Amino acid sequence: MLPRDLLSRFYCIQGKYGAACYQDCPVKCENSLCKKEIGNCFQCTGNFDGDKCNICKDGFYGLNCVSLCPCHCFNKSCDINSGKCNYGCKINYSGDKCCVQSNNCIDCSSDTECQKCKSGYYSKLCKKKCPVDCLDSCDISTGVCSDCITNHFGPFCNLKCSENCYASRSSATHNCASSDGTCMFGCKQGFFGLYCNETCSSLCIDTLCRQESGICMKGCTSSKDDQICLLSLGKPKDVSDSKSTTTTNIILATLLAVTSTALCILILKKLIKKIRSAIRQINATAIQSPFQNLQNEEVIAVTELDNIAYEIIGKKQGASEHTYDTISPSAQNRTVSYGDTEYMNLKI
Known part of the structure; x- marks a missing residue:
């Protein structure tokens, strides 16, 4: 070893x-x-x-090389990750995985169905042709056109724009919308409406009227009472005029509301100020009233005391009656005694 x-x-x-x-x-x-x-x-x-x-x-793909490559791949060789054929398809097959027996498929959704056809074809096998007036391609399932050639509209572009639509300056631009056929650049003279399929009134000067409403653009040749002859200061009444009037009314109403609110707030402030002033006066009066009552009571007490003194003086002089309004001159500067006590001096 x-x-x-x-x-x-x-x-x-x-x-x-x-x-x-x-x-x-x-x-x-x-x-x-x-x-x-x-x-x-x-x-x-x-x-x-x-x-x-x-x-x-050869013939296998996937993470673990267990998936079989599409059987119509040339040399049965495909990408190890996606399974797309490396060298194209056998004769009469198409698609990145050679899924359909036609030459019209670009991308396959499976080994037997297509998900994207060449321009002008649709269906899972890409064997049906799109409507002739479609621009480029159509939906692979329904055949509905993605867009229409010039002056055609509708799901399958089988309808023509109105001859009364005003033509675009560019030949590549549609005169009407591909979806519903509405005229995109207005109407020819004498016509109005979304599809320019209505005739302006014969009362309109030069048979000119507005596309949206049919109202005469230059006024009328005779009666001014007709609805289509509505004018404002000699000019045709336009939708924009009514919108402007509506906007003005809204602004005025808003200003009026703001002014009214401010005025109400001012009045309320003045009212509150007056109420507070009245409350302060009531409180001041309530505080002064006890002192005034006390002074009045003192005056009444002094007056009663004066009367008693007058009565005592009258008894001393032996007068039978005495009026409290006057006092005799002899009583001036006299000292009044009640018992042993000096009561008071009166000076009149």
Whole structure:
């Protein structure tokens, strides 16, 4: 048996390669065995192929190389990740996976159906032709046109724009909308309406009327009471005029509302100020009333005391009656005594 250091010159342990046997063999090598020098697999697992076992055998694709390539791929070779044919299709087949037997498919949705056809074709097998007036392509399921050629409209572009539509200056631009046929650049003289299929009134000057309403643009030749002859200051009444009037009315109403609100707030403030002033006056009066009552009581007490003094003086002088309005001169500067107490001096 050869020594280990001698064996390592020619072989590495399982799963390793390189001069020092430090590198890993490709994961799809059979039994993880690969050549020591460059790491090429001796054999691959499953349907893998190649020196490093990193591609699929012819006819297989996918992460684990278990999916079969489309059977109509040329040489049965397809991309390992997507399954798209590497070298095109067999004769009379088309699509990135050669899914349908025609030359009209571009992208396949499966191995047997198409999801995108060449311009002018539709259906899962791309064998039906789009309507002749479609511009470019149509829906793959319904055949509805994505757009129409000039002066045609409708789902299948089988309807023509009105001859009364005003023509575009560019020949490449549609005169009417491809979806519903409404005239895009107005009507020819004498016609109005979305499709320019209505005739302006004979009362209109030069038979000119507005496309939206039919109202005469230059006024009328006779009666001014007709609805189509509505004018404003000598000019035709336009929708924009009514919109302007409506906008003005809204602005005026808003200003009126704001002014009214401000006036109400001002009046309310003044009313509150007056109420507060009245409350302060009532409080001041309530505070002064007890002092006034006390002063009145003192005056009444003094008056009663004066009357008692007058009565005492009258008794001392022997007067039978005494009026409290006057006092005799002899009573002036006299000291009044009640018992042994000096009561008061009265000076009149």
